[in-house]
Amino acid sequence: MTYAVCADVGSTFTKVAVVDLAGGGLVGSASGPTTVGSDVLHGLDAVVAAATVGLRGTDVPWLVCSSAGGGLRLAVVGYEELVTAQAGARVGLSAGARVVHVAAGRLDAAGLSALRAARPDVVLLVGGTDGGDAEVLAHNAGRLARARWRVPVVVAGNVEVRDEVVAVLSGRGVPVSAADNVLPRIGVLAPGSARAAIRGVFLRHVIGGKRLSRGPRFASLVRAATPDAVLTGVEVLAGQVGGDLLVVDVGGATTDVYSVLTPDERATGPGREVAGMWWRARTVEGDLGMRWSAPGVVAAAEQERLLAAGEGEGLVVSAAGLAADPSTLAGAGGAVDLRIAELAVTVALRRHARGGGRGERAARDLRDVRLVVGSGGVLRHTRGGAGVLAAALADHAGGWAVPRAPRTVVDVDYVLAAVGLLAEEFPVAAAGLARGLAGTSDR
Numbered sequence: 001m002t003y004a005v006c007a008d009v010g011s012t013f014t015k016v017a018v019v020d021l022a023g024g025g026l027v028g029s030a031s032g033p034t035t036v037g038s039d040v041l042h043g044l045d046a047v048v049a050a051a052t053v054g055l056r057g058t059d060v061p062w063l064v065c066s067s068a069g070g071g072l073r074l075a076v077v078g079y080e081e082l083v084t085a086q087a088g089a090r091v092g093l094s095a096g097a098r099v100v101h102v103a104a105g106r107l108d109a110a111g112l113s114a115l116r117a118a119r120p121d122v123v124l125l126v127g128g129t130d131g132g133d134a135e136v137l138a139h140n141a142g143r144l145a146r147a148r149w150r151v152p153v154v155v156a157g158n159v160e161v162r163d164e165v166v167a168v169l170s171g172r173g174v175p176v177s178a179a180d181n182v183l184p185r186i187g188v189l190a191p192g193s194a195r196a197a198i199r200g201v202f203l204r205h206v207i208g209g210k211r212l213s214r215g216p217r218f219a220s221l222v223r224a225a226t227p228d229a230v231l232t233g234v235e236v237l238a239g240q241v242g243g244d245l246l247v248v249d250v251g252g253a254t255t256d257v258y259s260v261l262t263p264d265e266r267a268t269g270p271g272r273e274v275a276g277m278w279w280r281a282r283t284v285e286g287d288l289g290m291r292w293s294a295p296g297v298v299a300a301a302e303q304e305r306l307l308a309a310g311e312g313e314g315l316v317v318s319a320a321g322l323a324a325d326p327s328t329l330a331g332a333g334g335a336v337d338l339r340i341a342e343l344a345v346t347v348a349l350r351r352h353a354r355g356g357g358r359g360e361r362a363a364r365d366l367r368d369v370r371l372v373v374g375s376g377g378v379l380r381h382t383r384g385g386a387g388v389l390a391a392a393l394a395d396h397a398g399g400w401a402v403p404r405a406p407r408t409v410v411d412v413d414y415v416l417a418a419v420g421l422l423a424e425e426f427p428v429a430a431a432g433l434a435r436g437l438a439g440t441s442d443r
Contacts, residue, residue, distance in 0.1 A: 003027055003057055004426060005048055006418035008226050009034055009066040009212075012252055012291075012327065013377070014043050016051040017418040024422075024432020028052055029413055034068055040212045063421035064221040065229035069210035072202050072225045075101035075120035079127035079136045084157065087183040088126040091156070091191040093282045095198035096228025097122065098254070106136055107143040121206045122198060123151055125165070128158035130184045141165040145172035152201045156182045156194040177201055199224055223421055227256060230375075231282055233420030234258045237434040238280075243370035246403065247416065248345050248389070250376030252291035252326055255344045257352040258282045259364055281364060283352045288344040290337065290378050291326035294319035301343040304350065304398070315339070330377025338388060341378045345392040353400035369403035371438060375411040385410040411437060 007016045011034065018028035030051035035043035044064070052060075074097035078085030081104035092099045101118035103111050115123070123144070127137035137157040144153065145168050155165050156179040169176040177200060180193035207219045223229070230249065238245040238260035247258040261279045287296030298315045301307050307315070318336045322328060331337055355363040372389060379385035389408045396402060415433050422430035 003055065003060060004422065004429070005052065005060060005062045006421045007044060007048065007062065007064045007221075008229070008414070008417045009040055009044055009064060009068045009222075010226065010251075011036070011068050011070065014040075014047045015414045015417075016044075016047045017413065017415055018051050018055065019415075019418055019422065019429055019433055021426050021429045024429040024434075024436065026413055026415060026433065026436065028055060031414075036068055036212065039214055039218075040066075040068055041215075041218050044218070061425075062221050063223055063418075063425075064218075065224045065226045065417055065421055066207065066212075066222050067226040068212050071227070072097040072198075072206055073100045073119060073121045074098065074124060074198065075103070075115055075118050075122070076124045076126065077103045077107065077115070077140050079133055079157070080104055083186070084126045084128065084183050087189055088124045088156070088194075090189065090281070091182045091194045092124055092198065093284060094191050094228075094231060094280065095195040096202070096225030096231065097198060098284050098286065107140045112143060112147055120151055121209070122201050123149075123153045124182075124194065124198065125153050125155045126157045126182050126194075128161075128181075129186060130159050130181050132158060134158050134161040137161060137165060138168070141168045145169050145174055148172065149174050151175075152177070152205045154179055154194060154197045154201060156180065156197065159184075175201075175205060195228075199228055202228075226417060227282065227284075229417045229420035230256070231258055231280070231420065232423050233416040233418070233430075233434070234260055235280060236419050236423050236430050237371075237373070237416070237438060240431060240434045240438050241371045244366070244368045244403075245371050245373070246349075246366060246369045246406070247373045247375065248348060248392075249416075250341055250344055250374075250378055251289055252330075252377075253286070253289040253293050255285045255288040255348040255376075256282060257285075257348050259352065259366060259369070261364065261366075262368070281352075283348070285344075285348045285351060288348055290330055290340060290344070290376070291322050291328065294322040294340055297340050297344045297347070300347045304347055306343055306346060329381070331381035337378050338382060338384045341376075342388045342391045345374070345388055346395050346398065349392055350395065350398040350400055353398075363400070365401065367401045367404050369406050372403065372406045372408045373411055373416070373437070374408065375414065375416060379410045380412050380414060407439075409437065409439065 032047040074092040076088035085104040152175040179197040
């Protein structure tokens with residue numbers, strides 16, 4: 001048997017899926033603590049050993065994604081908030097980043113200070129459609145160059161001044177990469193080139209810079225940020241489903257929502273959104289999580305009027321306890337864990353569907369979603385995972401149109417990241433693994 005080792009090195013736990021490359025079957029899996037306190041390779045090697053017991057193979061490829069050390073923090077600096085800055089934020093989310101800062105217009109001293117305070121790992125510098133405004137992009141590049149900026153910058157604005165902007169930054173020692181414009185024309189969002197450039201910066205600068213491992217081996221194994229790999233896996237899965245798809249991933253610190261929708265030709269008319277609609281979307285809710293962000297779940301649920309009478313006080317105490325001891329295994333909190341998960345998923349879906357944030361301004365129509373996939377430790381390790389999804393999908397009071405007749409599954413074996421890791425080099429195995437998750441037959 002020829003197989004591949006697919007690993008996600010998370011901030012708390014490392015998960016490994018061993019996949020048969022011939023057909024995409026899952027032949028082994030294991031998980032264990034991420035050894036951030038010493039060297040992440042210690043934990044990774046141990047989990048791989050547990051997942052491959054009894055398997056034989058030579059030259060077995062290891063495909064690794066990582067969100068250890070906080071993942072990828074990205075800041076977007078654009079020309080105008082409702083157009084290029086918003087488009088840049090969407091692209092950043094698609095690349096697996098957590099967008100920690102969005103600035104629009106000419107950077108001044110206060111803007112530069114705010115950018116530094118956000119502590120980004122990467123800056124996405126955008127602005128102007130191709131052939132349009134170039135002055136703001138050039139000004140912001142010059143401002144970063146004169147400030148002796150040393151955080152990597154990806155330039156993805158007006159291509160007519162791209163070479164000039166790159167030269168200004170590189171001439172002052174700023175690590176810089178060039179990409180195509182994220183918004184080449186009004187209403188046209190082109191994320192691919194910038195997404196690839198951000199991935200490259202993550203691999204070259206961020207993984208090594210977090211000092212997760214003492215030698216070069218870990219950096220050589222990592223292919224992508226975990227959310228980037230998961231979004232790729234979601235895209236592959238959508239191809240097997242043959243229709244609209246929704247994925248909710250509940251983590252210790254964030255709840256991520258991914259959706260892949262069938263493009264609506266009606267959205268190309270005069271009323272289309274000026275920043276462009278991207279039919280593959282990810283939103284990150286940094287205040288909704290099972291451990292570090294558990295108090296945020298309760299606060300958001302109260303604001304959304306989701307709590308029953310008298311429920312809030314007890315949940316506040318329980319959430320504070322979970323945040324104080326984030327190493328507690330997902331699901332160990334029993335009914336409290338399930339309730340917090342239900343609230344986190346419900347609020348995250350409301351926000352994703354309604355839109356309104358800088359990263360995703362337009363509402364997303366999820367009524368035609370055929371398959372809803374739940375992921376995250378609390379859903380995988382408890383019997384109530386399917387119930388959490390069912391409760392959130394019955395949220396008819398949330399101000400969004402819920403899916404009309406979806407199937408729901410829980411990614412019990414945590415294969416979505418593996419699907420994404422396999423997609424480029426082993427597409428047959430990726431498709432087979434996705435079919436197994438979707439419950440669809442070979443085509």
